[in-house]
Amino acid sequence: MSGRLVLLGTKGGPAIRPGGPWPTSTLLELGGRTVVVDCGLGVTRGVTDAGLSLKALDLVFITHLHSDHVLELGPLLHTAWTAGLATPVTLFGPVGLNRYWQSFVQALEFDIEIRIVDEGRPDLRKMVEVVEFGEGEVLSDGDLSVTALRVDHPPVTECFALRFEHQGTSIVFSADTAFFPPLADFARGADILLHEAMLEEGVERLVARTGNGARLREHLMASHSLAGEAGIIAARAGVGRLVLNHLIPADDPDIGEADWVEAVRKTWNGPLTIGRDGLVVTDKGEDAP
């Protein structure tokens, strides 16, 4: 595999806690392109801490419009712009992304216009192109191609797994999804599959802690995958490495990496990485942040 994958934020859901992990975002450097997949809170800090200049931003993909995947998209682009972004950026996402972006630049209109005049910056609104996509081919640009598969994340209907391919390297993001067997075909033979995951005993404790427990439990079980289910998809797809991210729960002190590994090992024997913020992943393994 050529390229670099950096897990910037690895927790599922929008909440943050002291010293805990950030919501979902991932940096992918592939074929000379700088790609960000999902923009949960913390993405700007994550990209910067990964040693990347914000000016290098090139392509951004949003799997769906839940806030733990899109909340910091506007701030990421705006901060890149004030850092000297001079090249166009393309945002790919489901229907509704264009409205998000237009509303964001409208909310920041005062700042954007004053910086154009006062600092001589190019117009951010003209540097960003938004492409709304559905299932199928999303991008084919030189050796880089991206395809999308609609997954099962009720009540959200516009939620897409993404497959990135470049010269024989392939990386698949499950997005948020309940156990979804068609993902195995979609991820067939990929070098790396990033799959979301929940741990059942942790969900029970999470549900017990919150005021709206029964409703939350129902949502989680209908819309997300258990760790063992992620392992089933990886095994059926025959991927090179399974990486768990969008972890639920991600910040329960009684749950550690060993618990996740134990849950996945019931269904997947291959190379395995349990995501944590800042981790760099290749098909050979992982490097500490």
Ligand SMILES: [Zn+2]
């Ligand atoms: Zn999510």
Ligand SMILES: [Zn+2]
């Ligand atoms: Zn979601």
